[in-house]
Amino acid sequence: MSTEKVKKEIEKLTKDLNYHSWRYYVLDDPEISDAEYDELFKKLEKLEKEFPQLKRSDSPTQKVGGVVLEGFEKVTHSIPMLSLANAANEEEAHEFDARVKRFLDIKKDIEYIAEAKIDGLAIELVYEEGKLHIGSTRGDGEVGENITENIKTIKSIPLGLMGNNPPSIIEVRGEAFMHLKDFDQLNKKRAQASEPIFANSRNAAAGSLRQLDTKLTAQRPLSLFCYGVGRLEGKKLNTHFETLEYLKKLGFKTNPLSKKCKNIEEVISFYKGILKKRDDLPYEIDGIVIKVNDLHLQEELGTISRRPRWAVALKFEARQSTTVIEDIQVQVGRTGALTPVAYLKPVNIGGVVVKRASLHNQDEIDKKDIHIGDTVFVERAGDVIPYVVKVIPGKRSKNSKKFKIPSTCPVCGAHAYREEEEAVVRCSGVGCPAKLKEAVSHFVSRNALNIDGFGEKNVDHFIDAGLIQSFSDIYKIKKADLLKLERWGEKSASNLIEAIEKSKKQTLDRFLYALGIRFVGEHTAKILVQHFGSLEKMMKASYEELLEIYEVGPKVAQSVSEFFKEKKNRDEVLKLLKIGFQFLSLKKTSSHLQGTIFVLTGTLNSLSRGEAKKLLEACGARVSGSVSKMTDFVVVGALPGSNYDKAKELGVAVLSEEEFLKKVKK
Ligand SMILES: [Zn+2]
Numbered sequence: 001m002s003t004e005k006v007k008k009e010i011e012k013l014t015k016d017l018n019y020h021s022w023r024y025y026v027l028d029d030p031e032i033s034d035a036e037y038d039e040l041f042k043k044l045e046k047l048e049k050e051f052p053q054l055k056r057s058d059s060p061t062q063k064v065g066g067v068v069l070e071g072f073e074k075v076t077h078s079i080p081m082l083s084l085a086n087a088a089n090e091e092e093a094h095e096f097d098a099r100v101k102r103f104l105d106i107k108k109d110i111e112y113i114a115e116a117k118i119d120g121l122a123i124e125l126v127y128e129e130g131k132l133h134i135g136s137t138r139g140d141g142e143v144g145e146n147i148t149e150n151i152k153t154i155k156s157i158p159l160g161l162m163g164n165n166p167p168s169i170i171e172v173r174g175e176a177f178m179h180l181k182d183f184d185q186l187n188k189k190r191a192q193a194s195e196p197i198f199a200n201s202r203n204a205a206a207g208s209l210r211q212l213d214t215k216l217t218a219q220r221p222l223s224l225f226c227y228g229v230g231r232l233e234g235k236k237l238n239t240h241f242e243t244l245e246y247l248k249k250l251g252f253k254t255n256p257l258s259k260k261c262k263n264i265e266e267v268i269s270f271y272k273g274i275l276k277k278r279d280d281l282p283y284e285i286d287g288i289v290i291k292v293n294d295l296h297l298q299e300e301l302g303t304i305s306r307r308p309r310w311a312v313a314l315k316f317e318a319r320q321s322t323t324v325i326e327d328i329q330v331q332v333g334r335t336g337a338l339t340p341v342a343y344l345k346p347v348n349i350g351g352v353v354v355k356r357a358s359l360h361n362q363d364e365i366d367k368k369d370i371h372i373g374d375t376v377f378v379e380r381a382g383d384v385i386p387y388v389v390k391v392i393p394g395k396r397s398k399n400s401k402k403f404k405i406p407s408t409c410p411v412c413g414a415h416a417y418r419e420e421e422e423a424v425v426r427c428s429g430v431g432c433p434a435k436l437k438e439a440v441s442h443f444v445s446r447n448a449l450n451i452d453g454f455g456e457k458n459v460d461h462f463i464d465a466g467l468i469q470s471f472s473d474i475y476k477i478k479k480a481d482l483l484k485l486e487r488w489g490e491k492s493a494s495n496l497i498e499a500i501e502k503s504k505k506q507t508l509d510r511f512l513y514a515l516g517i518r519f520v521g522e523h524t525a526k527i528l529v530q531h532f533g534s535l536e537k538m539m540k541a542s543y544e545e546l547l548e549i550y551e552v553g554p555k556v557a558q559s560v561s562e563f564f565k566e567k568k569n570r571d572e573v574l575k576l577l578k579i580g581f582q583f584l585s586l587k588k589t590s591s592h593l594q595g596t597i598f599v600l601t602g603t604l605n606s607l608s609r610g611e612a613k614k615l616l617e618a619c620g621a622r623v624s625g626s627v628s629k630m631t632d633f634v635v636v637g638a639l640p641g642s643n644y645d646k647a648k649e650l651g652v653a654v655l656s657e658e659e660f661l662k663k664v665k666k
Contacts, residue, residue: 003051003054006047006050006051006054007054009047010044010047010048010051010054010055010056010059011056013040013043013044013047014044014056014058014059014060016040017037017040017041017044017060018058018060018158018159018160018251020032020037020040021037021060021063021155022158022162022251024037024155025155025156025223025253026156026251026252026253041060041061044059044060044061045061048061057131057132057159057160058131058132058158058159058160059159060159062152062153062159063152063153063155063218064153064215064218065149065150065152065153065213065214065215065216065217065218065219066214066215066218067149067214068212068213068214068215069149069212069213069214070212071212072145072146072147072210073145073146074139074143074144074145074146075134075136075139075143075144075145075146076142076143077124077136077138077139077141077142077143077144077171077230078171078230078231079171079230079231080141080142080306081122081124081138081141081144081173081230082141082303082306082307082308083141083306083307084289084307084308084311084312084313085307085311085312085313086312086313086314086315087290087312087313087314087315088315089314090268090271090314092312092314093264093267093268093271093290093312093314094264094268096264096290096312097110097263097264099309100292100301100309100310103301103309104297104300104301109262109263109264110263110264110292110293110297111260111261111262111263111292111293111294112260112261112263112264112266112267112290112291112292112293113240113241113244113258113259113260113261113290113291113293114258114259114261114266114267114270114271114288114289114290114291115227115255115257115258115259115288115289115291116255116257116258116274116281116285116288117285117286117287117288117289117313117315118175118177118225118255118283118284118285119177119200119201119202119283119284119285119286119381120175120176120177120178120201120202120205120283120284121137121138121175121176121177121202121205121206121209122137122138122173122174122175122176123135123136123137123138123144123147123151123173123174123175123176123209123224124136124138124144124171124172124173124230125151125157125171125172125173125174126169126170126171126172127161127166127167127169127170127171127172128168128169129166129168130160130161130166131159131160131161132148132151132152132157132158132159132160133148134146134148135147135148135150135151135152135157136148137209137210141306145210147209147210149214150208150209150210150211150214150217151176151209152214153214153217153218153222154176154222154223154224155223156223156224156252156253157224157252158250158251158252161250161251162249162250162251163249163250163251166234166250167232167233167234167235168233168234169231169232169233169234170229170231170232170233170235170250171229171230171231171232172226172228172229172230172247172250172252173226173227173228173229173230174224174225174226174227174228174252175224175225175227176205176209176222176223176224177201177202177205177222177223177224177225177283177284178201178204178205178208178220178221178222178223178283179201179221179223179282179283180201180282180283180284180381180382180383180384181282182220182221183198183200183201183204183381183384184384186198186204186220187204187360188360191360191361191363191364191423191424192361192422192423192424193421193422193423194361194363194422194423196364196367197360197364197387199379199387199389199390200284200379200381200387200389201283201284201381202284204220205222208220208222209222223253223283224252224253225253225254225255226247226252226253226254227244227254227255227289228240228243229243229246229247237295238294238295238296239293239294239295240291240292240293240294240295240298241260241293243295244258257274257277257281257285260293264290267288267290267314270288271288271314274288275316278316278350278382279352279382279383280382280383281382282382283382284381284382285316286315286316286318287313287314287315287316288313288314289311289312289313289314290311290312290313290314291310291311292310292311297310298310316350317350317351318350319349319350319379319380319381320349320377320378320379320380320389321347321348321349321354321377321378322347322375322376322377322378322392323344323345323346323347323354323375323376323378324344324345324373324374324375324376325342325343325344325370325371325372325373325374325376325388326343326344326345326372326373327342327343327372328340328341328342328343328359328365328370328372328403329341329343329410330405330406330410332409332410332411332427332432332434332435333434333435334434334435334437334438335426335435335438336409336426336427336428336429336432336434336435336518337424337425337426338405338406338409338410338416338424338425338426338427339358339359339360339361340359340360340361340362340365340403340405341356341357341358341359342356342357342358342359342370342376342388343355343356344356344357344376344378347378349378349379349380349386350380352380354378354380354386356385356386357376357378357385357386357387357388358385358386358387358388359388360423361405361423361424361425362404362405362423362425363423364423365403368388368390368391369391369393370388370391370403371391371396371400371401371402371403372400372401372402372403373396373397373399373400373401374391374392374395374396374400375391375392375395375396376388376389376390376391376392377389377390377391377392405425409427409428409429409432409434411427411432411433411434412427412429412431412432412433412434412568413429413568414427414428414429414430414432414566414568414569415428415562415565415566416428417558417562419518419555419558419559420554420555420558421555426518428562428563428565428566428569429566429568429569430470430471430515430516430563430566430568430569430572430573431469431470431471431568431572433469436463436468436469436470437459437460437463438516439471439516440459440462440463440468440471440474441456441459442514442516443471443474443514443515443516444459444474444503444514445514447510447513447522448510448513448514449503449506449510449511449514450503450510451474451496451499451500451502451503452495452496452499453492453495453496453499454496454499454500461485462477465485467481470572470575471514471515471572471576472572472575472576472579474500475500475504475576475579477496477497477500478497479493479494479497482496482497504579504580504581504582505581505582505584506581506582506583506584507529507583507584508529508534508535508583509522509525509526509528509529510522510525511535511576511581511583512525512528512529512535512538513525515563515573517559517560517563518559518563519555519556519559520556520559520560524551524552524556527549527550527551527552528549528552528560531549535573535577538560538564539564539570539573540564541560541561541564542561543557543558543561544557546560546561550622591619591620592619592620593616593619593620593621593663593664594619594620594621595620595621595622596620596621596622596632596633597621597622597623597624597630597631597632597633598616598621598622598623598624598631598632598633598634598635599623599624599625599626599627599631599633599634599635599643599647599652600612600613600623600634600635600637601634601635601636601637601640601641601643601644601647602636602637602638602639602640602641602644603637603638603639604635604637604638604657604660605637605638605657606657606661612635612660615664616664619664626643626646627643627646627647627650627652628650629650631647631650631652632652632653633652633653633654633655633660633663634647634652634653634654634655635655635656635657635660636654636655636656636657637657
């Protein structure tokens with residue numbers, strides 16, 4: 001392809017991708033599938049790699065981040081980002097309206113735009129000749145921080161403006177925020193990794209935008225609603241409504257919760273409507289903003305003590321309050337995670353009586369130094385469970401008590417343990433009622449014991465009816481039991497009993513996989529069975545012994561040893577074994593290369609590296625990533641890497657592809 005052609009191709013791909021990204025992130029109305037998008041994206045990425053000099057400044061490949069900054073430079077806003085005066089209630093909104101009329105000496109109604117006020121972080125985007133030039137935080141209104149590289153990763157922000165004739169300069173202002181669902185998920189992940197929890201979605205958004213490693217920002221799902229314009233050159237606008245429409249045309253997302261209102265009464269009824277919706281919105285809002293629609297009137301009104309006279313924030317009641325932690329109790333989730341929950345002295349926060357708050361894990365409790373009996377600051381948003389923001393230390397009573405997460409599961413009594421490198425404490429019990437439904441569904445699933453006709457609904461049904469309290473109970477179900485249940489007839493009952501009976505003929509690895517031991521997937525189950533040969537032996541294995549097995553890491557070793565350490569689990573497994581399982585031996589594989597270690601380097605002709613690896617493993621060999629003195633053979637394909645040199649250096653036997661195939665087929 002000629003350079004000119006490549007350039008055209010890159011331009012087309014960039015434009016197409018930006019268009020589809022706009023359809024997806026701004027309009028929520030995609031025209032192509034994710035897979036099609038990914039395909040175009042990869043195409044562009046490839047071309048840009050080959051021709052880096054042709055990469056465009058509005059290329060969507062920048063959305064994944066990757067720039068690591070040393071710090072944030074200061075940016076002076078050409079027009080200050082003013083803060084708004086507040087109105088606390090309807091009465092004060094009416095006063096605002098009266099002030100505007102008085103100042104303008106107008107008797108008739110003033111037209112306003114009312115918009116939901118997003119509780120996020122105000123930012124400014126400067127576009128020059130249609131291209132994103134600088135993105136910055138509001139800072140103190142005069143001077144903010146340059147976060148251009150971070151801002152580029154926000155999917156709904158265009159790197160280049162849409163339309164054929166962009167203004168020569170436009171400064172777009174908006175609120176960056178995180179959806180509540182994403183905020184809650186992010187915190188759950190952080191709690192698991194024992195990282196500090198964000199108190200609210202605003203902090204999460206601010207923290208994410210101020211990451212020096214922009215890859216991290218790219219991983220945080222941030223959004224932006226644009227609500228205004230600072231400097232604008234090359235375009236004349238007359239009303240705020242026009243401004244919002246213009247922003248949409250340029251490819252920005254504006255808040256759909258905004259309305260042109262004939263007068264202040266209409267604004268108030270808009271306010272009431274939004275207030276009713278507040279708890280159902282996917283993001284946090286803390287009120288509405290009322291703006292005079294006519295930009296000429298705005299200019300006439302001007303500012304007073306650094307606040308515009310033409311706008312006011314009509315705030316909702318803050319959804320924060322102080323209350324007392326009366327108790328801390330532990331909940332056991334479906335995966336067996338023990339989560340401490342604060343039971344609060346009931347407190348009305350923004351119209352909802354709050355009685356509980358999540359404390360996430362022991363680390364979080366320790367970090368915030370939370371005691372039972374403490375007075376705490378609680379924040380609530382949407383339908384996310386309220387958060388304890390902090391303890392009010394001055395109010396700690398003498399009777400306050402430290403909390404320690406229990407070492408046994410409060411539901412089933414099995415021992416609980418903390419996972420390697422994680423903050424989560426988990427119940428080890430196989431029959432724990434808290435996780436029984438999930439566990440049984442897994443036990444009977446296709447890749448486990450594959451009991452036909454045992455769908456998820458039936459699992460729930462049987463457990464609710466008290467038929468199943470542990471795995472072994474499945475094998476005690478009688479036809480008569482099923483016939484007593486609704487919707488079970490002679491035929492379906494017989495079929496299920498037969499399927500249950502059939503599941504007793506099993507390979508041992510499937511049986512092990514069915515037990516649902518954490519981190520023991522199908523592959524790991526095979527490895528463990530191959531190593532131990534029997535469950536009895538596996539049960540006695542220590543953490544250290546497990547760790548010695550090839551391909552078994554500390555996480556698997558810990559969860560397997562914790563599982564079998566629990567007497568309840570050993571008893572349940574023995575009970576199951578007594579039912580009369582017949583374990584079929586694993587598919588016979590040849591083992592003439594048992595114990596040998598191979599390293600693959602370079603490209604093989606007739607098979608992929610993955611296939612070669614499988615082939616070797618089927619013969620009992622192991623495949624390692626790098627050559628050492630332990631290596632028996634190095635298979636060398638085309639364009640071998642440093643492993644080849646290392647093999648020569650250490651005198652390890654080298655095989656060509658042909659020799660390798662011969663050896664395997666023997
Ligand atoms: Zn339990």
